Amino acid sequence: MQPFQFHPLVAQWFEEKFGSPTEPQERGWPAIQSGGHTLIAAPTGSGKTLAAFLASLDGLFREGLAGTLANETRVVYVSPLKALSNDIHKNLEEPLSAIRAALRASEGRDIEVRAEVRTGDTPAAKRQAIAKKPPHILVTTPESFYLLLTSQSGRKMLAAARTLIVDEIHAVVGRSGRRGQSALRHCRYGTFPQNGRGD
Numbered sequence: 001m002q003p004f005q006f007h008p009l010v011a012q013w014f015e016e017k018f019g020s021p022t023e024p025q026e027r028g029w030p031a032i033q034s035g036g037h038t039l040i041a042a043p044t045g046s047g048k049t050l051a052a053f054l055a056s057l058d059g060l061f062r063e064g065l066a067g068t069l070a071n072e073t074r075v076v077y078v079s080p081l082k083a084l085s086n087d088i089h090k091n092l093e094e095p096l097s098a099i100r101a102a103l104r105a106s107e108g109r110d111i112e113v114r115a116e117v118r119t120g121d122t123p124a125a126k127r128q129a130i131a132k133k134p135p136h137i138l139v140t141t142p143e144s145f146y147l148l149l150t151s152q153s154g155r156k157m158l159a160a161a162r163t164l165i166v167d168e169i170h171a172v173v174g175r176s177g178r179r180g181q182s183a184l185r186h187c188r189y190g191t192f193p194q195n196g197r198g199d
Helices: 008-018 023-033 048-066 081-107 124-132 142-150 152-158 178-189
Strands: 075-078 115-118 137-140 163-166
Touching: 008 048, 008 081, 023 048, 048 075, 048 081, 048 163, 075 142, 081 115, 081 137, 115 124, 124 152, 137 142, 142 152
Parallel strands: 075 137, 075 163, 115 137
Antiparallel strands: none
């Protein structure tokens, strides 16, 4: 795990859980950690989603240990609704909880890295709570991501984001994903739609 420069406890969790990285992870992590745009194309089950999340979690926990982790959204994960539940539990909730517990046991510090899901089914009260106290990692769908970009409050919450993870990209930018395409285009060029328009 040394070439990827993960925090020792992050590396330890991965090694105890999985042993060694898959080829997509081994080749993807250096590119992700360099801050460059990274496309990982590999078969289902090869660890693509975990590759993106683990690199993001490593950075967030490092900031937390350094005392520089602000209450703002730093990572946005976009995926079709059907893929959210399983991917989030396996690739985000499990490592987040385990790494947080390992840091608490080893360092004696509880680093709170928050993740929340916002979709079209999210109740209004929950959406307001997310806007009031933004999670460090926001999980959403292409449609909800687009709607966030059309609102002033949504753009304000996303302003501090530094990482955008797009899963199932063929579905997000495919023939039926017009809003997903539009949202990614606006992010790329910094031109944001107003009042639900901008396609």
